[in-house]
Amino acid sequence: MSIGRITPAALSERLRHSPAPLLLDARRRDAFRREPLALPHAVPIHMDEQPPQLPDLPRSTPIVVYCLCNGQASSTRVARWLDAAGYRDIAVLDGGWPAWLAGGGVTAVLAPEARRQIAGWTVLAEEPQGDLIAEAAFLRGLALPARRDLAVLFVDMVDSTRLFATHAPEQVLGLVQAFMEIVTEIAVSHCGDVHDFEGDGAMLYFASPTESLPAAFAIRDALAERRVTRPDLPEVRMALDFGPLVIGRIGGRERRGLSFIGTAVHTAARLLKLAPPGGIAATEAVMNHARASQQDHANAFLLHAEPQHLKGFDAPVSVYLTHQSSRRRKT
Template identity: 50%
Template sequence: MAGMNLPRIAPEALLHRLELPEPPLLLLDVRRPGSLQKHPFGISGAVPIVLESDGPQLPDVDRVQEIVAYCLCAGQASSTRVAQWLIEAGYTRVSILEGGLPAWRAANLPIWQVIARPDLRWTPLDRLLPTSSESGPSTLLAERAFLAGVSLPVRREMAVLFVDMVNSTSLLTTQPAERVLTLVQAFMEVVVQVAVQHCGDVHDFEGDGAMLYFSDVADALPAAFALRRQLFRARSVHALLPPARIALDTGPLVIGYVGTRDRRGLCFIGPSVNTAARILKQAPPGGIVATARVIKKGRRSAPECTEQFARMPNRLHLKGFDESLAVYLSLPAVEDLSQSCTFPQPHPDAGESSAINPHPSEESR
């Protein structure tokens, strides 16, 4: 399973296949929550699958039914996830659309409204998968999605997200290690779920934090806000779960393997990884910090997210970088936070809006 190479189909080939009357093809449009309501368009005849936080439902059809999955990102991360689940559930003819919906659009192929099919039977994922699959794949999703068949190392434009628990070390002095592990597991479950829903993946778990990667800021920014919301909700179940802080940057990364034949892993090298890791400490509990590069790209692809940022007062001087860095901050709703938390104020030229939902001024653009 870990090393599977999923079959892919090009947009033109998929169009030809859809035009054939028999045998029928089941086309799955993989979406994150809310996307279907905002942009209910995709390939004609596709059936939407929404990656809900409590686990998706998959079509329960004949296991020899031919199925093609696609998602809204060119990295094919979400469609790869669904395809893997289907294969684990026993489906034998599963493939994904090469390049996702962006490739279909780039080929000037027709777009139609995507609607649910009431005649399909749907079953929760955990009931379809065998018990042995709970351990999950050991390789990164990138190796089975946008890097499948690619000769490494390769250079790609990527968005990077770091998230960690604030002051989690104090838990070790007050709680048994087993209890702390339970809290870390609850935290990381949310992290993985959000990554899956937003066409991303977790590169590595690092103690009380994790590094996530996305093919575009358009996925990374909504993921950051979803991650903050869902981690706050998790605290209503796990009262001792520390608040999180999140950092984002974007830029070119060189992706390749490091290690030996006995033990190797996929490595992401580029300034954006170091930058995101370093600015993470600038975020207060519940805060999201992002570089100007993220904000600039996000204003085109995720404006509903960027309008919630304000520029921080001072440019940062990060160790190892010659130039200072402009950083933007988004604060959560006040009711989600402890009264003991204090936060940096937004830049004075960030406009009249509050620090909770700041709108950057023209100067900061």
């Protein structure tokens, strides 16, 4: 895989000389609406476009991809697409958009017609397979074990045990697959990844709540929409936290896996039982991020009447739950 990394300073220098690399800005369409600024002359790649579309240019064209999160998850994903399409000179911007801003990089408003800079587009035939997004993106180059702040999102199928009483095991497997396919696709499109599928649930992780919180609402809405045509699909409940985690490998010589150790993992797991069907539970750490940059999501939560005493924790935890009116209404 011919994917490199480039620092903001090195990219700034490259942009002063000809030929300058093609800049691709990888994010969802609603993210462009919320934050219209971008690197000058960047071309948007819509992460929620199905199937994904890529520029159809000479494969020797130098390309630099960046995304809004400092973990480079979406930009790494697009870089993989480009590599699979045959491009040979691809780099991901180290630290993404936050690093570019922190370095005093020039910005410009991304014009709606920016995609017209590219005359030809091609459809991604198939998602490339490979390492976990985290290992290829925001854990790349880190000596493990490593410590960094991450957002954790636990997803649970409500009343899944009942399925075994009403469905054959093969049917249950099909329902779990349909459920987790939606969860996985949305997690990856929001700069996240799945750490593990645990029976009727999954643990997802993201660089920050800026990605995990919109992902939680998108998962909830997508599963609710899918239940219209597949009513036996279970409802979902979710819980989020954010904080420092230690990431390292565990296991023996025959089999090793990536492990996430930290309070945020246990807090989110314990909060799951407090979320009602279709509901989302979140901690104060997540809400602080939401109030700063995602007020519409923050407004969807109400503080639980009493701080919760969670198993294994000495101090009570403030818990926020989505209220019923936060659910998307069909028109």
